[in-house]
Amino acid sequence: MKRLIDKGLMFGNLIRVESPALIERYNRALQKLTGKTTGLDAFHIDISGYSPEVGDELGNSRYLNPNGVNRQFILLSPEQKTAPLLEATFSTERAILREFIEANEAQLFSLTARDAVLGEVEDTVYSLETPAQLIGLRYFNVAADTTGNHVAEAEKLAGLITRFRTDPAGWYDDALIGEMITLADKTGDVTRHPVKFGKTQFDAPDFWTSHFGGVYLFRTPRHKAVIGMGELLQGLPHDMISGTDRNAIARFLDVNGLVEPIVKARGTDAGAILRQKMDFILVSAAAELGLPIGAGDRRALRGVAGQLGSVLPREFEALAALLRWVEAGGAWPEIDSNHPAYFYTLRARPGPLRDLVNRLLAELSPLDVRQLFICHKELFYRLYAGWPEVKKAWVAEFLETEYQIDKAGARKRLFGSEPGMEEATETAKAPVPVQAGPWGSPRKSPPPPLPSRDPIDLVGPWGAVLRGRT
Structure with a gap:
């Protein structure tokens, strides 16, 4: 560290x-x-x-x-x-x-x-x-x-x-x-x-807690839910979703209108974001296999992709297909919620739950180290401790040179501007539109609703000096 x-x-x-x-x-x-x-x-x-x-x-x-x-x-x-x-x-x-x-x-x-x-x-x-005591925290x-x-x-x-x-x-x-x-x-x-x-x-009705292996409690959306990333929780009045049930999580986020595809988000350079996510995935794959990444720039990483060949991660291949659709008019890729790349393609919609949803998405797409660092530092530090040394060095260098110099700008490019509270409330309550998946063939109607129940600058790396007053 x-x-x-x-x-x-x-x-x-x-x-x-x-x-x-x-x-x-x-x-x-x-x-x-x-x-x-x-x-x-x-x-x-x-x-x-x-x-x-x-x-x-x-x-x-x-x-x-x-x-x-x-x-x-x-x-x-x-x-x-x-x-x-x-x-x-x-x-x-x-x-x-x-x-x-x-x-x-x-x-x-x-x-x-x-x-x-x-x-x-x-x-x-x-x-x-x-776990039932979590409901008392509001x-x-x-x-x-x-x-x-x-x-x-x-x-x-x-x-x-x-x-x-x-x-x-x-x-x-x-x-x-x-x-x-x-x-x-x-x-x-x-x-x-x-x-x-x-x-x-x-x-504070909606929150994440590190207790019980990590829990996300959503009480303000129309369809309430508790998402447990660790142990299976019992005794809760809201729908319990396991962190391994990707379909249920995707449906919960979709029917509540909490996420949007990156490629369709307003004012977003989707191509640049997808390329960076692909770089993160390549670095992780190379580090796990002990492959050298050279200078670690995009040219060197393209060489890594060539070395990996048929063992390229599925996440990389799916995002590459999506990038072809964005920049070259390629075929629309079929990426459903069972696909490991699915949550890499989403970001939270503007609204009061934006930061909490982005934290959840970061946990579901941990190879995106930038989003993980921004949205879920607790998990970032825990995972960082177990990474190969080459990945640690590359990620630290990237975050220092590409994120630290313009934190606010990076957040805006990735997640959009912070809306006013009135706009945020309306966004959260807006009806869910009929849309395409968000990936794959268009649906004729929204998915069946989830059951709803009631109550369910700096000195070193540290910072500014605080001087005493007498």
């Missing part, structure tokens, strides 16, 4: 903490949450305040997320909102933390000027022991305060002030007045500068 770290492809864009004042605040919060402290004089943190160096020091990479649910966090500055989330167990965690920080940025800026803010992303489940509440309890004490002071103003005997209550003065010394003037968070509740 050192190669990825050196190139900024792992632990990238983290916030560096090196100020003694900030380290002292971090330790106060860490002590309160875990009972432990760090002796490091510099480290890096993600959006939640998790530090890989501190995790290594403590021998526990989950010191802020011990059960994989109810993630705890430490905020030293609102600047953390731009950092990634490491050791993610739910796809919604970073979005919730970022939205919380952005919605309460002014309050957090004021609070973190003198103390660390710590808290927890709470839900009704405290440990996941059975609404999340962010509970946060400083290590000195400024928010709680400010709320208490606000209540005392209300009592003082409304109780006729308040002017004569020396104990009440004394308590107000004591609290005001800690919180400041809460009447002019309220210390209270605004938005703290978040709805």
Whole structure:
């Protein structure tokens, strides 16, 4: 993994903490949450305040997320909102933390000027022991305060002030007045500068989790489903689809209008995308067979394709046929959902589920290493550890030179622009059109609906330096 770290492809864009004042605040919060402290004089943190160096020091990479649910966090500055989330167990965690920080940025800026803010992303489940408990994960509440309890004490002071103003005997209550003065010394003037968070509740009905071998829970589409990539899940009120049942997954995505063929997507250079996917497949095949890839450019990879000959991967041959259709008017290829290339030919439609669907497609087409890295980093890092060395080197070099230099542009070219929420909602609810497959002969009518049930810039590879405020 050192190669990825050196190139900024792992632990990238983290916030560096090196100020003694900030380290002292971090330790106060860490002590309160875990009972432990760090002796490091510099480290890096993600959006939640998790530090890989501190995790290594403590021998526990989950010191802020011990059960994989109810993630705890430490905020030293609102600047953390731009950092990634490491050791993610739910796809919604970073979005919730970022939205919380952005919605309460002014309050957090004021609070973190003198103390660390710590808290927890709470839900009704405290440990996941059975798959059925996943259904209880939908609404999340962010509970946060400083290590000195400024928010709680400010709320208490606000209540005392209300009592003082409304109780006729308040002017004569020396104990009440004394308590107000004591609290005001800690919180400041809460009447002019309220210390209270605004938005703290978040709805996350659709998500991926790493629990139970990897699960995708879709509750907002018309036809709900749970897709289990590992073990077979029991006790769920929605349709259970195994990650190995490609036909069922394809039908679920199709009837809900969640995907579109890359070659038919608006504003997409389908030929360039297909060629790049073919390169990824060739590199993987050559690495597995121990074949040299030379310089690793497209000319060298064409030579690899010639060496492979009759053992070219089926995915490569299918995408090559599709490329001929796109660029040379070749025959329309028959690529059904049983074909290993099927999910390589799709991308998510614009809408609120776009990122979750692209994560699922990345897991179903793991040879597309660029999409895997962008959409499902947890799986990318796990698979990377087992790749042949030649593939590791080629992929790291490609991502550094072809993706890192223009991340936003690459995402737009691959997945399209981010739609507005109103447009996204309409897209998600739009009726499913009669279409061709998306591959093969046109259908006369949409497939039969799935059964629907109710409730079912950078410092090294790390990032910007976070400087202390006194």
